Amino acid sequence: MPKLTQERLKAMQEARRGHQRAVRDSDQAPHGPESSGSPLGAIRKKCLDCHAGSSRGVKYCPSDGVNSLRCALWPFRFGFRPGKGARKYGKQFLDPKAMPGPNTPLEDLS
Helix, strand or coil: CCCCCHHHHHHHHHHHHHHHHHHHHCCCCCCCHHHCCCHHHHHHHHHHHHCCCCHHHHHCCCCECCCCCECCCHHHCCCCCHHHHHHHHCHHHHCHHHCCCCCCCHHHCC
């Protein structure tokens, strides 16, 4: 095994710091609930995938059981538990009866 010199150790540490900076500053670095690796983050990723990456599509998802078939992930679609999602986005987004129908264009919603 080669001897680890002080210079080599310093070079390895600098390379690691540079890699960490590159990952942190990268546009590819995930942010928000979907980056946590948690089950709720996985649900958020699935919902974004279902709506072709549209956050607005997830927010106004019609799979609430009233406007179309019920999706078991619907209450968790924000990547939070329903109580926190209601506080952050408003209770109307967890009330299926308050959601617009599936034929409403997303552009018409705020």
